[in-house]
Amino acid sequence: GQNIDQPTEMTATEGAIVQINCTYQTSGFNGLFWYQQHAGEAPTFLSYNVLDGLEEKGRFSSFLSRSKGYSYLLLKELQMKDSASYLCAPMDSNYQLIWGAGTKLIIKP
Amino acid sequence: GAVVSQHPSWVICKSGTSVKIECRSLDFQATTMFWYRQFPKQSLMLMATSNEGSKATYEQGVEKDKFLINHASLTLSTLTVTSAHPEDSSFYICSARLAGGNEKLFFGSGTQLSVL
Numbered sequence: 001g002q003n004i005d006q007p008t009e010m011t012a013t014e015g016a017i018v019q020i021n022c023t024y025q026t027s028g029f030n031g032l033f034w035y036q037q038h039a040g041e042a043p044t045f046l047s048y049n050v051l052d053g054l055e056e057k058g059r060f061s062s063f064l065s066r067s068k069g070y071s072y073l074l075l076k077e078l079q080m081k082d083s084a085s086y087l088c089a090p091m092d093s094n095y096q097l098i099w100g101a102g103t104k105l106i107i108k109p
Numbered sequence: 110g111a112v113v114s115q116h117p118s119w120v121i122c123k124s125g126t127s128v129k130i131e132c133r134s135l136d137f138q139a140t141t142m143f144w145y146r147q148f149p150k151q152s153l154m155l156m157a158t159s160n161e162g163s164k165a166t167y168e169q170g171v172e173k174d175k176f177l178i179n180h181a182s183l184t185l186s187t188l189t190v191t192s193a194h195p196e197d198s199s200f201y202i203c204s205a206r207l208a209g210g211n212e213k214l215f216f217g218s219g220t221q222l223s224v225l
Contacts, residue, residue, distance in 0.1 A: 033214075042115075042202045042216040043153070087152070097214070101152040 002026050004100030006088050011106045012078055016055070020073045020086050020103045028093020034062050034073045035087040037102065043087055075105075083107045111137045115207050115217025122193055123225055130188045130220045132203030138183035138203035143214070144176075147200045161185045193224045 003025045004104055012018040024032070030052035035043035049055055049064035049071065061074040073086055085102040112135040120205050132142055140161050145153040157167045157178050165178035177189040186205075190197055200221050204214040 009190075040219075040221070042219040044216065045213055049215060096155065096158075099153040099155070101150075 002092065002098050004090070004098060006086075006100050006103045008101070009104045009106065011108060012075075013078060014078055014107055014109050016078050016104065017032075017074065018078060019077050020075075020088075020105065022071045022073075022088030022100070024069050024071070024088065024090045024098070024100075026090045026092040026098055029066060030091040030095055032062075032064055032071050032088065032090040033061075033097065034071075035089060037085045037087060039084075042066065049096055078107050080107050080109070111135075111205070111207050111215045112214045113139075113203065113217045115203050115220060117220060118156070118218055119221045121223045121225065122195050125192055128190045128192065128193055128222060130190075130201055130203070130222075132186045132188070132205070132217050134184045134205045134215070137205075138209060139186075139207075140183060141206045142180060142186040143204045144178060144186075144188050145202045145204070147202060147219075149200075156188075190222065193222070195224045198222055198224045 005023045033048050034046040036046050037043040047062035049062050054063045059076045064071045085104050087102040089097040089099050114133045118129045142159045144156045146156050147153050155168050156171045157165045159165045159178050159180040159185050161180045167173045180186040200219050202219045203217040208214050
């Protein structure tokens with residue numbers, strides 16, 4: 001079957017760095033997306049990885065290892081507005097996104 | 110970037126009535142749109158895939174006669190919740206696929222449906 005595993009909740013301090021891990025099992029693989037979702041709002045796109053390695057985009061970076069079925073999202077210089085849920089969503093062979101429950105990130109001053 | 114407009118953002122209705130939710134891609138053509146439902150503190154659940162000019166493909170367990178989807182143009186898809194009941198109360202989100210490249214999805218702002 002298809003499965004996504006992310007921590008349910010994480011807490012970090014403003015200005016610090018946090019890494020959100022994601023392991024996945026899918027039927028085929030066509031890349032992995034990370035989305036940010038604030039409470040009561042729709043998700044917004046953060047990153048897309050299809051090849052192994054690290055993709056850096058400003059304060060956010062995303063890493064993928066296809067052989068391990070593993071990805072992480074790295075957030076640097078945390079700001080209070082980064083408090084949100086972060087959704088790891090791999091794309092299967094039918095180009096459908098598989099959604100996990102996401103990781104709720106709480107930023108403390 | 111590409112913009113997807115979803116309307117209404119919030120609706121309250123009586124049990125037994127029908128509610129229509131619109132999803133428009135404002136500055137691009139979307140041959141494929143997706144409809145999701147999200148209950149509080151749960152993940153997005155794909156309800157159906159909507160392709161322009163053809164019947165929607167529904168996920169297992171989603172009643173196609175209850176959740177009517179129409180994708181009559183390349184910029185508009187609608188979801189109608191027919192004979193809504195309190196258990197249909199949820200956050201409904203649409204997304205549109207930007208063709209080519211990385212198959213990135215753009216999301217509407219979502220519709221919070223509360224059925225009394």
